[in-house]
Amino acid sequence: MSGIMRIGRLELRVLDLEESIHYYTNVIGLEETGRDKDRIYLKAWDEYDHHSIILQKSDRAGMDHMGFKVADVYALEKLEKKIEAFGCTLTRITDRTRLAEGQAVRFEIPTGHSMELYTEIEQVGTSTGTFNPHPWPDGLRGIAPHRLDHTLLTGDDLETVTRFFKEVLGFHQTEKIVTVDGETMVGSFLSATNKAHDLAFVKGPDNKFHHAGFFVDNWYEVLKAADILSKNKVQVEVTPTRHGITRGQTVYFFDPSGNRNEAFASGYLSYADFPTITWTEDKIGTGIFYHRREMIESFSKALT
Amino acid sequence: MSGIMRIGRLELRVLDLEESIHYYTNVIGLEETGRDKDRIYLKAWDEYDHHSIILQKSDRAGMDHMGFKVADVYALEKLEKKIEAFGCTLTRITDRTRLAEGQAVRFEIPTGHSMELYTEIEQVGTSTGTFNPHPWPDGLRGIAPHRLDHTLLTGDDLETVTRFFKEVLGFHQTEKIVTVDGETMVGSFLSATNKAHDLAFVKGPDNKFHHAGFFVDNWYEVLKAADILSKNKVQVEVTPTRHGITRGQTVYFFDPSGNRNEAFASGYLSYADFPTITWTEDKIGTGIFYHRREMIESFSKALT
Amino acid sequence: MSGIMRIGRLELRVLDLEESIHYYTNVIGLEETGRDKDRIYLKAWDEYDHHSIILQKSDRAGMDHMGFKVADVYALEKLEKKIEAFGCTLTRITDRTRLAEGQAVRFEIPTGHSMELYTEIEQVGTSTGTFNPHPWPDGLRGIAPHRLDHTLLTGDDLETVTRFFKEVLGFHQTEKIVTVDGETMVGSFLSATNKAHDLAFVKGPDNKFHHAGFFVDNWYEVLKAADILSKNKVQVEVTPTRHGITRGQTVYFFDPSGNRNEAFASGYLSYADFPTITWTEDKIGTGIFYHRREMIESFSKALT
Amino acid sequence: MSGIMRIGRLELRVLDLEESIHYYTNVIGLEETGRDKDRIYLKAWDEYDHHSIILQKSDRAGMDHMGFKVADVYALEKLEKKIEAFGCTLTRITDRTRLAEGQAVRFEIPTGHSMELYTEIEQVGTSTGTFNPHPWPDGLRGIAPHRLDHTLLTGDDLETVTRFFKEVLGFHQTEKIVTVDGETMVGSFLSATNKAHDLAFVKGPDNKFHHAGFFVDNWYEVLKAADILSKNKVQVEVTPTRHGITRGQTVYFFDPSGNRNEAFASGYLSYADFPTITWTEDKIGTGIFYHRREMIESFSKALT
Known part of the structure; x- marks a missing residue:
């Protein structure tokens, strides 16, 4: 009831962007939905939001951050206050820092990982659509997770x-x-x-x-x-x-x-x-x- | 975020109690957790609460009511007010009206069906337990739904x-x-x-x-x-x-x-x-x- | 022990050849291995022989014949004699009457259906091959039966x-x-x-x-x-x-x-x-x- | 076309008969169909013959022999001659040496293992029977292989x-x-x-x-x-x-x-x-x- 809806995105650091794109699109079978300087945006076929995986070119592997999508701005504000009250420092990520994303708040959890909460992201829809849909789309590649x-x-x-x-x-x-x-x-x-x-x-x-x-x-x-x-x-x-x-x-x-x-x-x-x-x-x-x-x-x- | 956690129980009217018990325990494979005058209480092996199905002896089949479990009494109170504001009449079901249940509020939805909201029910646990559990229990019967x-x-x-x-x-x-x-x-x-x-x-x-x-x-x-x-x-x-x-x-x-x-x-x-x-x-x-x-x-x- | 190895082929009469090709290759997912005047030859991905399904253009649907592959010519000769002894009339289908096929014997069984026995047919191999093969090939279409x-x-x-x-x-x-x-x-x-x-x-x-x-x-x-x-x-x-x-x-x-x-x-x-x-x-x-x-x-x- | 129908039985040496019976009947889920001095006879639920596994009490583990069921005595005789012609020594196992079995011929293959060929064994039937059968029986235990x-x-x-x-x-x-x-x-x-x-x-x-x-x-x-x-x-x-x-x-x-x-x-x-x-x-x-x-x-x- 806190308003956190789901694990929304994961930004991973990868060493070689082209090799990673090949792997995440052809072996895992995600769909590339956009790219900007140093980042590739990907989603699974059954996800509505613009991306759930971001690949960031880096010189070391690992996780940049993990983001949770929150129901609305009210829930987000309430969560921000509780996070600060717990003693975490919040950073504000401005709108369109990354592709298709609205504002987010970023903070470090006690284990040192960076997390973000956000409520705005473009919704691009699933491969089956929302009108008399088939249960799964044609043309899936690789593992093709949901x-x-x-x-x-x-x-x-x-x-x-x-x-x-x-x-x-x-x-x-x-x-x-x-x-x-x-x-x-x-x-x-x-x-x-x-x-x-x-x-x-x-x-x-x-x-x-x-x-x-x-x-x-x-x-x-x-x-x-x-x-x-x-x-x-x-x-x-x-x-x-x-x-x-x-x-x-x-x-x-x-x-x-x-x-x-x-x-x-x-x-x-x-x-x-x-x-x-x-x-x-x-x-x-x-x-x-x-x-x-x-x-x-x-x-x-x-x-x- | 309303506090409704899940479909908690369904009370069905059945014509012949013994025949129904046989069917629900041996064919469906639910577990009988109790009985009182005219009612049998059943749960699936993977449910924690005392019962999810109640069979009520009756002269006609159908649903007596469907109940949703609510997170806590605060959420329940808030929901009660909203239900009344919508124009539904609430009835209060007192503690232990049925086996292992606390208080509930009962109301009729626009389609005429009876619904209940509640937060208290005895938790009897699943067949696999909560300590180093196996993924499924031995001795399942029938369809054995979760x-x-x-x-x-x-x-x-x-x-x-x-x-x-x-x-x-x-x-x-x-x-x-x-x-x-x-x-x-x-x-x-x-x-x-x-x-x-x-x-x-x-x-x-x-x-x-x-x-x-x-x-x-x-x-x-x-x-x-x-x-x-x-x-x-x-x-x-x-x-x-x-x-x-x-x-x-x-x-x-x-x-x-x-x-x-x-x-x-x-x-x-x-x-x-x-x-x-x-x-x-x-x-x-x-x-x-x-x-x-x-x-x-x-x-x-x-x-x- | 009669030497009949398997159901080898089925020749079906179809009304519209193009529509049938689309169906058998894209929906069923067979592979077209050849065509001649009025006939299309198809195989499933996991079959070795040149074809198992022949589509024959016709003005009515149904089965032209069903063929069983026999282990060798000795078994075939022995079977021919037994078939004739049973009272069936044998016809000899000459080599290359149909694509990639050797000789066959054709006869009518007591229910009036035409059957053929044969031992020679070109072997074109499966989609996974016989050298360090993967368990299934890439690029399957449709139902893709074995x-x-x-x-x-x-x-x-x-x-x-x-x-x-x-x-x-x-x-x-x-x-x-x-x-x-x-x-x-x-x-x-x-x-x-x-x-x-x-x-x-x-x-x-x-x-x-x-x-x-x-x-x-x-x-x-x-x-x-x-x-x-x-x-x-x-x-x-x-x-x-x-x-x-x-x-x-x-x-x-x-x-x-x-x-x-x-x-x-x-x-x-x-x-x-x-x-x-x-x-x-x-x-x-x-x-x-x-x-x-x-x-x-x-x-x-x-x-x- | 040699007349060998299938792998019919396997006699395994086991160290502790009781422990092995528990394992093969409750974990593997075979059915015990008989026992004599030092041997337990077991079958899977979907097998017709009296046994496919024999457990022989021994002081070392391993395989006593593997037996293939042959279609008939004519095929068996022909195979015997070919085995001897290859240079293997045949031993004749007399009728009822082991429970429910007829005669068998035993020989050593080039890798030193003992094999048997036989055609007679009591047929006790499967757990589903041969008259309007269900696809699988009730009361299976353990892995319950076919x-x-x-x-x-x-x-x-x-x-x-x-x-x-x-x-x-x-x-x-x-x-x-x-x-x-x-x-x-x-x-x-x-x-x-x-x-x-x-x-x-x-x-x-x-x-x-x-x-x-x-x-x-x-x-x-x-x-x-x-x-x-x-x-x-x-x-x-x-x-x-x-x-x-x-x-x-x-x-x-x-x-x-x-x-x-x-x-x-x-x-x-x-x-x-x-x-x-x-x-x-x-x-x-x-x-x-x-x-x-x-x-x-x-x-x-x-x-x-």
Whole structure:
């Protein structure tokens, strides 16, 4: 009820713009909706807004910022005040700083990541339209996810960042991982919607990016996604499996700059009154990779 | 942002309680969580609250009421005022009128159906629990849906009832069907969440019940559901197909009293800022049954 | 062990060649491999031989002939003798009568249909090749079945035609439908391989064609096939469902000339020593459409 | 056309009979059909013969023998002569040496493994029966595969063992892996049917067992199989993925004695005239694990 509607956009830093465009449009299968100096704007076929992914040319990989779309300016103003009251410094991003975007407020969360809130962005519509639409469009390329689904970040103080998202931004915590003694939170899954997560954190270095998840319809589409990755010689880090956490079905892989991507399907529906599911750290392997039941070394280490 | 969290419960009138219990527990695969004089309380395995379906012994089939769970008492009070301001008469249902329930407010919507809003109900938890849970429980029976998903009702004045749900209860309209001249709304799909619909109306007699939809994971589970229905000699009205509206995958069938049920999978995710998808009445066949592309006579006529 | 390897080809009569080419290449998604005066040759992407479907321009729809590929000339000679001994008249089709084909023998079976046996046909290979192949090719169009799977024909004397296929051609009967008194066979499902059927007959007029089945991977591909048919405004006669007979998953539709087609998935594997499954005519609805459990009038009547 | 109908049975040595019974009946979900001193007989729900798996109590794991069912005694006699002509020594297993079995002939193949051919075994029928059957039975437990699908063995001289299966037993080779110089065969996939493989060999020590594959319907059933394995704390060696070779979908795991098992779905259909697909050893990772594209150390080393 805070007015945050959804994960709206993710700006990723990439090393080689042309190679990244090829990957995000032909392998992931997003649509390029615009470009300006040093930035490419992309959307998934089932998204209405002008873009959900921005690629920023940079000399290092990682996340520039993650943006949440807010219902209206009233909700946005109210959230701004709460963010400042929590002690974060707000920066105002002016209208059209980036293509098709209105104003936004930018701030740093306790884990050091930059976030933005905004309510204005051009709506360009989906590939199926809104008049007697077909259920899916012709001419899809690559994995062709429906939408950007969620982001996973790392940080040190997960208690504080969780408190920030719950108390200030009105998220609910769907799941958490705690040390066996119950003293320390080492994983936190947060939702502003009815999704199993819109944003998650695992214990690790501050201000690092773990992965961006794209939503595909079901487990068979996860298989097809993995097939497409292999055909395109994309490095698959984690072959198709189920998560214990979120129950989702997944395959993990890397973009050309080393930013981790995921094709994700079938997580449960969550509601604000659902209790937080608790995982203990000794079961983290099962929580993350339900079939393997142990961690994969690169999964903790490869961060951008 | 109105505070309505979800479709919480549906009270259905059934003719023969024992036969209905058999059907809802063994064929649908709900769990009986309680019974009192003339009522049976049931929940799906993946729901936390004490019940989502109440079967009420009656001499005629149909819906007694549909209830929405509200986030808290403040939201509930605010909604009460708006409902009264709209001109509906509120009745107060006292604590424990029905098993495991707190207070509720009951009112009649413009189509004549009874609705309730409430915030208190005992939470009994899911079959997988909240501590290092498995993704699905052992011992499931029948179709074993995750949850009650949505309800479809009929009524005459869909403009007014839509306005009521949008303006008073804060729903967004995800899709609508209009006459070819665009003058009259003959179908209205409404969501209080990120689901494609929590409640829908099609043009028809006031105060009639069309169906209750139960959520299953995917298209393969729709096949298994249809297989289970055939094994149990349940009448299948509409064999597995896709909806144009919601893109969902579906099978329709009847409970022993003639109340229509649906196993539903895979509708899209919706947000409050998404434009309403418009179907014209000449395409209603395609909208409802995307493969058949024409209506089924019983589908309009069999109401309870 | 008779040497019949598989259903090799089907020559269908079509009314409008251009319209049929569009349908079979863009909607079904076959590949055109050649054409000569009045005939178009097509193959599915996963077939090795030059063609499995031949479209013959004609003034009426229906089947010209169905051909089975035989392991070698010795097996072919032995089969010829047995066919003649059964009382059928053989015609010899000379080399290159049709594109890419060697010699064939043609004969009329007891239901009046023309069949051919052959062993020589050019092998052009699949779209994935035979050297370190990917599991599926890029650039598929339409339904894109793996192969021609089976044919269903109608005829009057199913006992005799079944005896012919079993005794002369070495098929095994996987399933049969009999009248309730057990006296008369009204359906016969025959396999020369480990498939649930390569050819089937249902009681009806002699020398009529009921449908050609194309194999798709699974139930989700049946959904996608049905979606593609609706997008292309192809008439869907039977929306996705399961067969009791063969357990297969299916959708039925018509080519532009009225020849019925099927996208079929997941039938069981059969072996020559498996007993014949028996259906009684009172359960024919369930046998054919497991969910609907009753016949569809057009399904018996629309024959070409 | 040699008369070999299928992989009929596999006798595995297990260390602890009770623990193995629990695993094969509750986790794999086979049905126990009999036991005698030191042996348990099991079948899958969709198999007709009395058993396909025999567990033999032993002090070491591994395969006692693999048996192929032959069409009739004439074919069996002819095969015996060809086996002896190849230079193998035949032993005759008398009627009822094992439960429900008739006579068999036993012989050692060039890789040192024991094989049997037989034609007589009691037929007990499937769980769905042969009279107006449902597509699947109620009361399935665990993974509940349809049938034993194939076996993979290791051996040193794959050229000779391949020649034996092709020339003597009439198999066709569907795929092979060769060294990059094309000189040496290091993998050989052989089919006596229309399946992608009934038996396969990879280069390794003679007379060792790599795995037994059980057939499940589709990729979603592979997911459910992996879920069931995790719930039962069975070690999953290879989480769900696709094979390049056979295109099948798979999960690998171990029985309590260390014998590797597989749940396998969706391999292609093969015919005797299909060319052998060739993989070069540098692509063996992709051939075996299409998504990972590299070998897993345990997969080559863990043999019984």
